[in-house]
Amino acid sequence: MDDAGVDPMSAVAAEARRDAASLPTLLSVRALSKVFVRGEREVVALDRVSLDVADGEFVALLGPSGCGKSTLLNIMAGLADFTSGEALYRGQAIRGANTRVGYVTQSDTLLPWRTCQGNLELPLEIRGASKEERRERTARYLSMVGLAGSESHYPGELSGGMRKRLLLARSLIYDPECLLMDEPFGALDAQLRLSMHEVLQRIWMETGKTIVFVTHDIDEAVSLADRVVVMSARPGRIKTIERIDLPRPRDVYRGRYDPAVVAYQTRLFDALDKTGEADGPC
């Protein structure tokens, strides 16, 4: 708390709410805190974080390791609990796994004993889709991510990039209104990552889904997002929120050479810099 009078936390929180005020809110966290005890120390993973994500928005959570961005995403997904505050999805408290979202993480959660087709069909099976619908949808989403023809291959036979695309397709195939992504392209080489940005941007523009995207890569955040939420570590807080007013569709490949883009990147870089060292894991 700042003795001079203005509470920086509330200022940021107010801006978070103001930005999204014009559109209906899909996801909302209010004064969200998560504290856990490790050995004898108390670790504050999230410290009174407040954020509203509007319907159809593309929001990036940007920050160094340990700033709580993944924790925040997991709370939104209903996979993690929290100590105090609120987490709401369409105005209702998130309880248990949030089945209205799609969830893509860094790690490979494909089922190795199922083929690509089988993996894609899994969410549809769970939701009781008919055989025809399953077949039609898997074909459509496979070609959407450029994997047509790989139906009967097992994940073990695919390269890393192909598996990531399959994971993306799987998170989309049951048409969730919101997509939560935790550094999904982190392990890919630069060229492949850019092409995945292109795919993601196209899908977002065509479907109007809400996307919350966690990353530590400034270029990625500026390239994809409407708003970038910069977080600081230890304790995990929102430092600032930057609105990215670049026209769409954005050139994901050559964007980095555009002065307007560079200006945003520099601002975000400076914002990150001032939050202190990102030292070892918390």
Add this chain to the structure above:
Amino acid sequence: MTGESEVLLPRVAAAAGGAQRDWRGIGWRLAAGVILLGLWQAAAVAVGTIYVATPVQVAVRLVDWFASGMIFIHLAATAQQMVIGILIGTSLGVVAGLLLGRLPTVAAIVEPYLYMIYSLPKAAMAPLFILWFGIGLTSKIVLVCVVVFFLTFYNAYRGARETDRQLIDAVRIMGGSRRDLFVKVIAPSAVMWVIAGVRLSVPYALIASVIGEMIAAKAGLGFLIMRASQQFDTVGIFAALTILMLVSVALEPLITLVERRSAVWTTLGSTR
């Protein structure tokens, strides 16, 4: 997709290269084999054939056994005991392991007792089973079954407990119910552990079978060894041991073959 070099990895692991090297190696191996046989012959002569049969004697006996066909009766007996015991033991072990893996409270209660029985060398239970089930195949089948059960049970149990947390989370988000999770994620994931358990249990099944036969049986490799020993038929002992060794060696590639057929995806590269 623009400018990507996608690689579809080969379905079968690349054949081992170095054929050139193997060919020269084979020459050396054969030479070493001949030398070993020579040493064996010398040892037999030196110590006396009552203790060590010569390679020639063993070869003659083996030819006799195969020609008369009597060896197949004994091979069949041992094999039958192993196969039936493995099938039953694995089935029971997998079911029990998967169930207890997902019922942690029941498992915690029962665990120490299971551990006690597991720690007991099964060979020591052979006389008990023979008392209960007679000297025919049944007692040996039960013995193999018990041995295999515990091995596959523990593997299935761990497999069910240690299913990748992230896989479970991912499927929960998709809307998977508890039943979905069990049937679609936990059980298949445990299959990997189960396969490892079955793999492990095959040589133990052979041991159990042979030991059971040595104690009391009407046929089998263990029976052959014991009968030869009681008749001071050293050649017979050596011949039976040779067959046993060949069977043990042949088991490994056989298991791999079955494994490959039944679960292609386990032989593929890592998915991480």
